[in-house]
Amino acid sequence: MRLELKDITKRFPGVLANDRISISADRGEVLGLLGENGAGKSTLMNILSGLYKPDSGEILIDGTPRAFTDPRQAIDAGIGMVHQHFQLVPVFDVVEAVALGAESVSGPVGTFDRKTARARVVELSQQYNLNVNPDAKIEDLPVGVRQRVEILKALYRKSDILVLDEPSAVLTPFETEELFGIIRGLAEAGTTVIFITHKLNEVLEVADRITVLRRGRVAGTVEPRDATREILANLMVGRDVELKVVKGPATPGDVMLTITDLHVRDDREHMAVKGVSLDVRAGEIVALAGVQGNGQTELVEAIVGLRSADSGEIVIDGHTTTSASPRHVSDLGVAHVPEDRMRDGLIGAMTVAENFILDTYHREPYSKRGSLNAKAIAEGAELAVKDYDVRTPSIETYAGSLSGGNQQKVVVAREFSRPVKLVVAAQPTRGLDVGSIEYIHKRMVEQRDAGAAVLIVSTELDEVLAVGDRVAIMLGGKIVGILEGPDATYEKVGMLMGGAGE
Amino acid sequence: MTRIGSTLKPALIPILAVITAFIVGSIFILITDFENLAKLGTDPAGALAGAVGTIGNAYYAMLVGALGDPARIAAALADPTPKALASAVRPITETLVSATPLIFCGLAVAISFRSGVFNIGVEGQFVLGAFGAAVAAIAVKDLLPAPLILLVGALFGVLTGALWGFIPGLLKAKTGAHEVITTIMLNYVAAEIIVFGLRSEFLRQEGSGQPISKNLAAFVRMPQILELPAIRLHWGFVVALLMAVVVSWFLFKTTKGYELRAAGFNLHAARYAGMSASGSIILAMTLSGALAGLGGSMEVMGTVSQMSGNISSGYGFNAIALALLAGNRPAGIVAAALLFGALRTGGALMQVKTGIPLDLLFFIQALVIMFVAAPGLVRVLYRFDRTRMPGGDKTATEGGAA
Numbered sequence: 001m002r003l004e005l006k007d008i009t010k011r012f013p014g015v016l017a018n019d020r021i022s023i024s025a026d027r028g029e030v031l032g033l034l035g036e037n038g039a040g041k042s043t044l045m046n047i048l049s050g051l052y053k054p055d056s057g058e059i060l061i062d063g064t065p066r067a068f069t070d071p072r073q074a075i076d077a078g079i080g081m082v083h084q085h086f087q088l089v090p091v092f093d094v095v096e097a098v099a100l101g102a103e104s105v106s107g108p109v110g111t112f113d114r115k116t117a118r119a120r121v122v123e124l125s126q127q128y129n130l131n132v133n134p135d136a137k138i139e140d141l142p143v144g145v146r147q148r149v150e151i152l153k154a155l156y157r158k159s160d161i162l163v164l165d166e167p168s169a170v171l172t173p174f175e176t177e178e179l180f181g182i183i184r185g186l187a188e189a190g191t192t193v194i195f196i197t198h199k200l201n202e203v204l205e206v207a208d209r210i211t212v213l214r215r216g217r218v219a220g221t222v223e224p225r226d227a228t229r230e231i232l233a234n235l236m237v238g239r240d241v242e243l244k245v246v247k248g249p250a251t252p253g254d255v256m257l258t259i260t261d262l263h264v265r266d267d268r269e270h271m272a273v274k275g276v277s278l279d280v281r282a283g284e285i286v287a288l289a290g291v292q293g294n295g296q297t298e299l300v301e302a303i304v305g306l307r308s309a310d311s312g313e314i315v316i317d318g319h320t321t322t323s324a325s326p327r328h329v330s331d332l333g334v335a336h337v338p339e340d341r342m343r344d345g346l347i348g349a350m351t352v353a354e355n356f357i358l359d360t361y362h363r364e365p366y367s368k369r370g371s372l373n374a375k376a377i378a379e380g381a382e383l384a385v386k387d388y389d390v391r392t393p394s395i396e397t398y399a400g401s402l403s404g405g406n407q408q409k410v411v412v413a414r415e416f417s418r419p420v421k422l423v424v425a426a427q428p429t430r431g432l433d434v435g436s437i438e439y440i441h442k443r444m445v446e447q448r449d450a451g452a453a454v455l456i457v458s459t460e461l462d463e464v465l466a467v468g469d470r471v472a473i474m475l476g477g478k479i480v481g482i483l484e485g486p487d488a489t490y491e492k493v494g495m496l497m498g499g500a501g502e
Numbered sequence: 503m504t505r506i507g508s509t510l511k512p513a514l515i516p517i518l519a520v521i522t523a524f525i526v527g528s529i530f531i532l533i534t535d536f537e538n539l540a541k542l543g544t545d546p547a548g549a550l551a552g553a554v555g556t557i558g559n560a561y562y563a564m565l566v567g568a569l570g571d572p573a574r575i576a577a578a579l580a581d582p583t584p585k586a587l588a589s590a591v592r593p594i595t596e597t598l599v600s601a602t603p604l605i606f607c608g609l610a611v612a613i614s615f616r617s618g619v620f621n622i623g624v625e626g627q628f629v630l631g632a633f634g635a636a637v638a639a640i641a642v643k644d645l646l647p648a649p650l651i652l653l654v655g656a657l658f659g660v661l662t663g664a665l666w667g668f669i670p671g672l673l674k675a676k677t678g679a680h681e682v683i684t685t686i687m688l689n690y691v692a693a694e695i696i697v698f699g700l701r702s703e704f705l706r707q708e709g710s711g712q713p714i715s716k717n718l719a720a721f722v723r724m725p726q727i728l729e730l731p732a733i734r735l736h737w738g739f740v741v742a743l744l745m746a747v748v749v750s751w752f753l754f755k756t757t758k759g760y761e762l763r764a765a766g767f768n769l770h771a772a773r774y775a776g777m778s779a780s781g782s783i784i785l786a787m788t789l790s791g792a793l794a795g796l797g798g799s800m801e802v803m804g805t806v807s808q809m810s811g812n813i814s815s816g817y818g819f820n821a822i823a824l825a826l827l828a829g830n831r832p833a834g835i836v837a838a839a840l841l842f843g844a845l846r847t848g849g850a851l852m853q854v855k856t857g858i859p860l861d862l863l864f865f866i867q868a869l870v871i872m873f874v875a876a877p878g879l880v881r882v883l884y885r886f887d888r889t890r891m892p893g894g895d896k897t898a899t900e901g902g903a904a
Binding site: 304306325326327328330336338343344345346347348349350354357358359361362367370371372374 | 754755756757758760761763764767768770771772773774775776777
């Protein structure tokens with residue numbers, strides 16, 4: 001079916017989220033919808049899926065205007081959404097999860113007709129090459145397969161228009177390739193696909209046409225063959241963006257962090273880090289690549305003192321810190337940019353100023369003999385806001401109300417405002433826009449050039465290759481390869497991340 | 503927004519909640535006024551006038567009961583005899599007396615809520631604090647002069663209250679036992695300890711079969727603010743106000759207070775920043791208990807002068823609602839405690855004068871809490887913040903990030 005959105009406008013208090021946005025996608029076409037966080041992609045998709053009503057503008061399906069007042073109507077009109085966060089019941093099996101809400105029923109009391117449902121799931125799975133075991137439990141499935149279950153769910157509801165919201169965020173490079181194959185198959189079979197992302201490479205690879213949104217407006221629509229990463233980035237941000245991280249060659253000095261045969265358990269007492277050994281030297285950036293959930297989180301928590309190691313040793317700047325407290329580690333000059341900034345890095349209900357002193361509040365000048373020095377705190381915060389270009393109405397604004405990029409700047413500003421010998425940054429640019437990513441990378445390189453050892457953990461291949469002087473790849477709790485210089489190619493790192501190195 | 507505007511802003515919902523609760527309360531006065539309702543068929547105009555009269559009388563009686571009778575105040579100003587003065591100020595002083603334990607308990611609840619622990623045991627800490635103060639005062643009554651007895655009593659009140667907060671704090675920090683469960687249980691333990699203690703010869707009032715203690719007023723008494731006959735207002739009220747200032751200073755101006763608030767908002771971030779989560783929990787519970795204990799000692803040595811099993815009429819539990827109403831702000835706690843105190847004392851006169859039962863006040867009190875707990879309801883009722891729509895907030899901020 002042909003989908004057309006015409007002059008969609010949606011206003012929220014103080015924000016024009018969608019400003020006369022028009023997009024269209026033909027039957028069997030893959031439309032890439034590209035934009036930074038806050039560009040209006042999500043609002044537009046929520047309008048399409050019936051969650052929001054547009055202030056003006058119309059939705060046309062095959063030329064007929066449609067107005068949705070609730071998601072059910074959108075589904076009935078043939079629009080299927082695959083959300084970034086999966087909406088699956090973990091304890092259900094695939095058939096149950098797919099059929100939920102659209103169950104075929106039989107008998108006098110309307111019992112769930114599992115047989116019919118299962119047959120359709122199998123049929124769809126084969127038809128579109130989804131390769132899903134209909135009887136597997138959702139919680140036992142890897143993330144990539146769960147996503148295919150979500151796609152199955154949409155197909156099961158006879159969706160002719162499939163909307164995928166940041167589908168590659170949780171996938172390995174290999175799984176992403178698989179997904180692109182599935183998307184092409186769907187398009188060939190006549191499904192209209194809208195692929196929402198902020199990743200430049202992906203739209204270039206999979207989309208037939210690319211519409212770029214910026215600040216609630218359509219910044220341009222281009223064909224992939226006419227576009228380059230630079231052109232797309234320029235459309236997204238509105239200025240030329242340095243996509244390559246500018247940095248000179250590393251000048252590795254003394255070993256600042258030594259990890260020897262480290263074993264760490266996760267929250268469920270399973271061994272998550274299984275014998276990791278790694279050195280990070282002053283003046284170099286080591287990028288730790290790997291798909292989410294391969295022990296990187298536990299490794300980082302062990303380094304910074306938030307999780308105790310099972311065995312092995314961690315030495316920071318000559319001090320053994322295997323069982324040290326977070327404060328001890330931080331006092332040694334370790335800056336930690338945590339993976340989940342809203343959980344660990346910030347207190348959303350406290351002000352920007354209060355967040356700036358989160359790990360220095362107990363030291364002068366911010367406090368003296370147990371009482372806080374409001375003046376010093378305000379001055380420090382004002383300075384950091386200026387230095388790190390944090391866009392906030394004031395230092396008294398709650399940190400939780402800032403955008404992701406500005407929250408991350410608050411965290412980075414705080415961590416780098418102390419003397420730093422070792423930087424441990426986990427997913428430092430996750431969810432950030434291109435401009436903020438550029439900025440954070442620049443600051444990391446600055447720290448390296450100032451003589452700090454930097455360990456960056458990332459699931460993004462682009463980031464790993466761009467910032468890392470050396471790239472270590474983690475898989476299944478182990479480091480499966482360390483690549484350096486020209487050896488660290490997209491293909492090699494990607495293959496090691498996916499387990500092809502074994 | 504102006505400075506005053508931003509200070510008042512957090513109070514907007516509670517104030518509207520109070521107004522709404524009184525309006526709903528008046529509806530209940532009406533529909534329970536059967537005589538007047540019976541007239542509705544025959545004399546609608548008279549019924550309406552009667553209704554307005556009933557509500558007016560009830561709330562006026564409440565106001566007079568809580569703040570004072572204009573006629574008596576005028577009489578006292580004309581002829582300031584101690585007796586006339588006392589009768590003029592009695593209502594307002596009784597309101598302050600009622601508010602005193604509520605301020606202590608409200609602050610105790612607020613400090614724990616701010617730290618992310620839910621101390622439901624303020625009631626137990628309050629009564630045990632009172633008990634501790636009474637025991638200590640009786641123990642040293644023949645050894646020390648009155649001012650020192652007072653000091654020892656208060657100190658023991660604080661210590662027993664603190665201990666009763668420390669225990670659940672320690673249990674939570676070391677074993678993960680949920681403080682809501684342990685504090686509720688410790689409330690029962692506290693009550694039983696008091697019943698047991700009051701049976702002893704050492705504490706019990708001579709010649710009384712009832713489980714009540716000796717009269718403390720014979721040897722120790724929190725000094726009165728006004729030396730007038732039958733006026734109970736004592737310096738404990740001022741101590742309560744002082745504690746509100748201290749708690750405010752502690753929470754917002756000290757590193758320990760900062761730690762507690764950080765841990766209260768986000769325990770993960772507090773750990774990340776190198777703070778000790780278990781230390782925060784124990785400290786918050788101990789301080790909370792200490793405040794409640796101090797309140798108990800003021801009550802037993804200032805207001806009632808006699809320890810008994812029902813020294814608290816649910817102050818510790820009311821304080822939970824009160825802290826909610828006040829948004830855990832110390833200044834708000836004082837304001838809310840004064841309101842609750844006024845309802846208590848004013849309600850008594852209303853019952854005497856108009857026959858409307860005192861229960862109406864608890865009804866209004868409950869409505870206030872309900873409206874504060876459901877701020878969306880108040881927003882809809884008063885049509886402000888109309889642009890805010892359910893589910894729209896998140897996208898709006900996302901959009902704002904662009």
